[in-house]
Each structure stands twice: as C-alpha cells, then as structure tokens.
Amino acid sequence: MARTHITHLTPNTTGAIAGFVATKRVLKSVVFLIVEDRTGSVQVTVDRTHPLAELAVDITPGSAVRVAGMVTANPAVKLGGIELRADAIEVASRAAPELPIDETTAPERQLDWRFLALRRPSNRLVFEVQTTVERAMREYWAEHGFIELHSPKLMHSASESGSETFSMPYFDLGHAYLAQSPQFYKQMAMAAGFERVFEIGPVFRAEPSMTPRHATEFTSVDIEMSWIDSHEDIMQFEERWLRHVLGAVRDRHDIEVPVPEGPFPRLTFDAAHQQLRDVGHPELDPAGERLLCGDGFLFLTDYPVELRPFYHMRENGLTRSFDLLWRGIEITTGAQREHRHDVLVRQAKEAGLGQSVSYYLDFFKYGCPPHGGFGFGLARLIMLIMNLPSIREATFLHRSPNRLTP
C-alpha cells in the first residue's frame, strides 16, 4: 500500500496515509480522527452512516492506522483547511485504552513512558535537529580530512581517574572498565599518524550527580588534531566548525538560533577572575561564568595547572587549555596535549598516576606529533540550541544513578 506523507496531501486527489491516531471525537453524525505522521497531522472524517463508522468509533487514541480516501478542501477544518474523507481504514496496531501520560504529566513519569512522550512533535523535533547537527559536524570534518574513530569502551584500567568509573568482571583478565572518554585513544590515533580524527560515541560516568546537566551515560563529541602550534589552533577550528553547525540548523529547521559572524571572544582565566573581582563576584563559578559570557560564546583560556589533568601542555604555571561557554554554560573542554614522553611521564608521576596509565604513556615513546583537541556532551549543545530545561529532554533515553529504564 503506497503511502503519502501528510504534508503532501493535495485537495481533490486520493491519499493513503499512515500514522498514529492523536485524538478521536465522536459526534452525532460524524467521527473525527486526527492522524499524525512525522510530517504533520490531518483530520480524518467518517460519517456515522459510512460502513467504516463502527470501526472509527471503536478506534483508541494512540493506535497505528493506515487511512485511504479523498482529500477534500474544507475551510472549517483548522488543520490546513483539508480533511481526508476515509474510504478505508486499517488498524495496524490497536492501542490499549487510556494512555498513561499526556502533556501535563510530571517529568519523571514522562521518562517512564518516553516513547509516548517522544510522539509529540516538539519532542521529536529535538532529534530531527540533533540529526542535522551531527550531519553538519561530520560534513565539516569530511571537508577537512578527518578520519572517523570508534575507540573501545571496554578498557583494562580507568581512562583518566579511577574514582567515577563503572567496572565489571572480564573473563580471566580481572576487570574491565567503561571508558569515561575517548581521550587516550584519540591521542593514540595521533601517535599512529591519523593526524585528524573525530568520534561521536557513548561515554560513561559513575558519578552520583543528579543535576540537570549530568548523566551516567551520554554521547560525547570528540576531535583531535596533529601538528598544531597551540590551543589557539583548536579554538579557531572549533569556532568555524560550530558556525557551520549552527548555520545548518538555522537553514534546515524553523528555529531561532544565533550564528556568530566572526571569532568568539577569548578571555584568560586570570583576566576573567580580575573582571569578576571588579564587579564584586570573587568566584569563577557557574554564576560568574554567566556574568562573563552573557548570551553569547566565550572561550576561557589558560587555566592554572591545578585545575587541569596531567596531560594538558603546561607553560609558565598555566595550561594551554580552554573551556567554551555558551549562554553561561560550559559546553567544551579543550587543550593542547603534552606530546613529549619525558615531560608527560613526569607530569603523570606528579599527579600520582603510575602503572594504571603506563600503556598510555607508551603511546608517546616512539614519536608523536604535537596535537590537541576538544570534547563535549552532545546533549548539552542540543539543550542550548532548543532551549530545553535539562539534558534529559535532549537525550533519547536518559541514564542517571536512579534511572536505567526503559
């Protein structure tokens, strides 16, 4: 049975649609069904005298149906001024009566019945936009010679620090740990001569945080580039890439999203502190970040050594590192990495890391180009683009310390 997308229905032609019954209204002389597919919704009309009337009256909201009939212009119909006068209705799958949630249901229960919540067009749009975002990211990477990476999520030791890592028994090898980030492996790709890599994939954090910005599993977006001169090269790449991504969202969707024209402002960590002290806000905390950043983008650069991991490259007590803030929220952490084996070994030792990162230190033993990169959580970016209250709404199925279902 051929199928017409609902937005492609044309008056005075026959149409065969397929979708969910969003609502049903049974009147004295007629039954109205609003049927939705991914493109839109349409009113299906069945006269009570029509042989299909009994079936239409009996349909439950939520049911998956195919409907064929004549498309008729009807100015009285709110949905685009057309209705589909049904000649055939097939109930492919009948919904149980009484859907367990509607738009007014509390957030946690919305997550319990996520697949029903996702049927609402505003929720599905989040994932249409996410699809555009990832497509635009990869377009830009492809044009700039990046190789796609799928780094392992099962590791023989914790990827950066052992404190917030999931672990499990693994055959005769003791335990395996779930990767907190692809950090070490994308750097390995630099030692392997891949020069430029990207990965979009899951990462796992066993932290008990329950904030609107945290999850125990999320989709991480990561790049790494060789032969850079400093972290400035990475920031320049990121701002051009993000402009391309936000431009694609603006072009392909009916969404207000700012696309900055030029470079993003940069502020060193020290200068940021000074600015905040000048306005009587002594801390570079989230509220301070919001003060500095406003509604736009801001690179905060050159963090002190003690705030950054051992593998960031150091210079005069600072690191060649940056955070990118947008709308007051940190969306990216990036840096030039230390690629010199002797320096890196010393920094690892000072951080109290020894045996657990020895396999990582080996990556730098046989030559490695200077390199750097960045990583961030996809859901944070989507949350900010779509003005969502939390990353839960920007994630297909949220995972937190108290949620493993559905």
Place this chain on the structure above:
Amino acid sequence: MARTHITHLTPNTTGAIAGFVATKRVLKSVVFLIVEDRTGSVQVTVDRTHPLAELAVDITPGSAVRVAGMVTANPAVKLGGIELRADAIEVASRAAPELPIDETTAPERQLDWRFLALRRPSNRLVFEVQTTVERAMREYWAEHGFIELHSPKLMHSASESGSETFSMPYFDLGHAYLAQSPQFYKQMAMAAGFERVFEIGPVFRAEPSMTPRHATEFTSVDIEMSWIDSHEDIMQFEERWLRHVLGAVRDRHDIEVPVPEGPFPRLTFDAAHQQLRDVGHPELDPAGERLLCGDGFLFLTDYPVELRPFYHMRENGLTRSFDLLWRGIEITTGAQREHRHDVLVRQAKEAGLGQSVSYYLDFFKYGCPPHGGFGFGLARLIMLIMNLPSIREATFLHRSPNRLTP
C-alpha cells in the same frame, strides 16, 4: 609554521613538511631520511657538511619531525623523483631507539603495539575506507529521511538473552547490563513515531568466542523502518544502500570493489537446503553458505521459527527474516518484527521470556506501526571490502576474551 602535505610538494619551491621518520640512511657524504605524512612519503637529504648533519645523523626512526627546505627534482630518487634538501629540521618528539615491531612481527604483538602498526599506509587505509563507508551510509540515510539514534548501552536487563551479557553493579539499582544490540530501542523509536532511524555504535558480547569473526566489543550498524509491508521492503532498501556505499568506496579510493548493478539474488532457507542436498552438502553451515553464495551477494530468506528470536514476525511456521551473505560470509541479519502486542506477548512467553522483557513488550501496548530493519558489524564489511584476514585488522583496537589492551 605552515605545512605542506607531502604529495603537494613541487620541485623548485620551498616546502615545509611534518611527519614521522620512516627510515634513516647515513652514508659517507649524505644522510637520507624518509619522512611520511598521511598523504605520502618523501626523501629528505642532508649533506654531511651541512650544519644540520649532526642532528640528522642522530635522529631515530619513528621520531615526529618538521622539515623545511628546497624541493629539488632528482631522477635518481625512487619516491616520485624529488627530494627535500633540508634547511631546518625540528624534532617535535624523539622516538626511543629500536621500534618494538616491524612488518614481520607476529599478529598478536602487532596488536600490542597497534599504534605503530597503524602507521603503515596499508593499515591506515583501512580506516580511511571505513570513514568513506560510514559517510556514504549516512548520506543515503539523510537523503531518505532517517533520524540518527544514540540508544543507551546501559540497560536494566539483558537486551535479548542473558547468557552472553556483561553486567556491573549500578548504584542502588542492582546491576546494569551492557547492550548486545540496539534492537529493542530502535524498535522503541518506531513506537515513538520516528518512522526511520539509524545508529552506528558499540555493542558488547560476553561470548568466549575466539574466531577471526568475533569480538567482545564491536561497532554495530543498525536501521529500522516503519510502515513496511514485509521483509522484502528491508532487503530492497539494503541492496540499494549497499550499492551506494560500495560505489562511494570505488569512487573515492583506489580499491577494486564490486558494485552489483541490480537486485541481489534471493533464496529461501528451504530452497537453499534443497540446493545443497542436490550437490551432496546436507548442512547450511559456513561451507554451505559459501557454496550457495560464491563471491557475490545473496539474501537467504524465510528462516524457520526455531532459528530466529521471538520478535521476528512469523508466517506459516517461517519468519519474515533474512540474512545477507557476501563472499560466503554472513554480514547482515534482518527481519520484519512482530508489532502486534498480543502476538508478541505470546511469542515471548513461548520463548520462556517473561519479566525481563516486559518493558520491551510495553512499547507495543499503545500502538506501533509495522516495521523491520537490519543490523550488522561494521568490521565484517570492512574486512570483506579490504580482503583482510580477520576483523582484528578492520578494528581500531580489538577486544576479545584475552585482550583488553592497549
């Protein structure tokens, strides 16, 4: 320092390259370094009388270097008839003497030092091709209205059967299980009205298999489509999509890969058995599959119920399912799924599955369109395209029961 890709070096101009020292030859009057980047390799020449000679003599193979100088045509040089006469050499990272592997090292030790093995152009090409393959897959999906999915890898129960699943303690919720496939969640997306989805992401199998075709973690390629009439719709989609993908590999790389013109042949499971019996081979085992398939593609369809999972749609004791074979190896399993709640519940019960899949059965309670899809391991496809001996060489970092490193 601006950088020229090695393949872009032009005689009688200055060039500044960056890469690894592949080999060094110290002669009486001259030092030759072969330097490689992602695009190619070039001979760097330093006269022993040049101020850089001492540094050049001292360089270790594997070191990451920048070299600037004059590009000179020299018909005596095997690598493209040019050499770079160095005016400046910077050792960005010096390799320790004696690389632990070379091309003759045994396979397991190659995996131990994977980042060094990956420096060989033939190995890196595997991932250049993989990048093209995934890009072409997503191009085709984008043109056909697919939404990108990132389904959770942490689950509260085993995704299909409990026997081969990794599990770990998870806060106060008991245990979490690692997803064996995104199967249940891509079907959830159908119940959510996403209509067409794809996912490329990791899956985890705790099976102790050690064959050249198995891994405990691999990258799975999955799609699911709504409003199909049968598994034939899925097969038609897959063969067109694969033609696009193989065509992209042929167009973008210098690789012999067959791109079939029309539909792939189809053979039912029963007919396949009959054909094999006729040639005296009673079993549909790997050798039998090879006999049927030859060097091309073959859809084997309509498997008996007892060979398929409970969620495949059934018809007359058979399932609406298929495998796709290529070069005698199974690369895909696909099917139309059972979307009718009552039928699915019955089939789950018959399979002895109850409480553990109840959340999955709920997806079908409130209406779900007819749908189907397929899934397969990316590395198998890459292995076949590149004629590699095993999926280990087609995987960035292989994971097996006896390998969690590097």
